[in-house]
Amino acid sequence: MLFLSFLLALLISLLAWRANALSESGALAATLLGTLIFGLGGWPWAVLLLLFFFTSSALTRAGAARKSGLSEKFAKGGRRDALQVLANGGIAGLCVLAHLFWPQASWPWVGFAASLAAVNADTWATELGVLASRPPRRLTTWQIVEKGTSGGVTLEGTLSALLGAALISLFAVFVAPFPEARSPFAFSWITLTGLAGAMIDSLLGDTFQAIYYCPNCRKQTERHPRHTCGAPTFYVRGLRWLDNDIVNLLCGLSAALLGILLFLRW
Numbered sequence: 001m002l003f004l005s006f007l008l009a010l011l012i013s014l015l016a017w018r019a020n021a022l023s024e025s026g027a028l029a030a031t032l033l034g035t036l037i038f039g040l041g042g043w044p045w046a047v048l049l050l051l052f053f054f055t056s057s058a059l060t061r062a063g064a065a066r067k068s069g070l071s072e073k074f075a076k077g078g079r080r081d082a083l084q085v086l087a088n089g090g091i092a093g094l095c096v097l098a099h100l101f102w103p104q105a106s107w108p109w110v111g112f113a114a115s116l117a118a119v120n121a122d123t124w125a126t127e128l129g130v131l132a133s134r135p136p137r138r139l140t141t142w143q144i145v146e147k148g149t150s151g152g153v154t155l156e157g158t159l160s161a162l163l164g165a166a167l168i169s170l171f172a173v174f175v176a177p178f179p180e181a182r183s184p185f186a187f188s189w190i191t192l193t194g195l196a197g198a199m200i201d202s203l204l205g206d207t208f209q210a211i212y213y214c215p216n217c218r219k220q221t222e223r224h225p226r227h228t229c230g231a232p233t234f235y236v237r238g239l240r241w242l243d244n245d246i247v248n249l250l251c252g253l254s255a256a257l258l259g260i261l262l263f264l265r266w
């Protein structure tokens with residue numbers, strides 16, 4: 001089963017690498033993560049991971065051309081590297097490891113689904129939020145900011161996040177390997193905690209995330225030490241270690257913990 005999982009994960013990662021959705025290191029990390037999740041979890045876990053992977057890669061691709069002028073604001077391009085893959089899927093990987101140790105428990109599944117709902121919500125909000133007609137506002141001060149600014153939110157982006165979380169949640173409820181996780185309650189908790197994770201991501205982007213400035217383009221950016229234009233970027237605000245990957249990891253982690261807590265409590 002583990003070898004078959006490895007072959008499937010390798011095949012999908014190679015296709016994604018050829019389609020420019022993953023870098024070399026990203027394809028390697030995706031193969032490892034996929035092998036772990038397919039091999040230890042089985043098909044319901046694989047379905048959820050692939051649903052996240054394909055919809056978010058497709059949206060990133062669709063968005064890349066349109067917002068080519070904006071993409072320099074984001075730390076990395078459309079090709080996800082190993083750190084980005086682990087930032088998005090690392091918590092899901094930890095949950096499948098928890099499933100290995102507690103095979104009868106349904107909470108690792110709920111944490112898995114909630115973390116994927118959150119990173120999916122965040123990706124959908126980022127990719128579809130830039131389509132908004134009105135400029136984004138900061139979550140903390142409600143001040144209007146430039147499109148593509150870290151932590152800026154729009155109504156369209158928030159609705160996209162809700163849809164992204166609900167899609168993962170819907171599949172999670174239908175394919176759940178545990179009967180108690182196949183309820184409308186589970187659907188609500190996974191959707192809401194997925195949305196909450198994406199909101200935490202935006203909040204961190206607006207407050208503690210490291211933001212830099214490119215003097216050449218006269219723009220704020222998440223990129224460091226160099227901007228897409230090649231010029232060195234200078235620190236503006238935020239915690240230097242709190243980059244976009246760690247923010248994404250915290251997005252998935254907070255959703256998983258909140259989802260498990262709500263699920264066990266009710």
Ligand SMILES: [Zn+2]
Nearest residue numbers: 214217227229
């Ligand atoms: Zn620049």
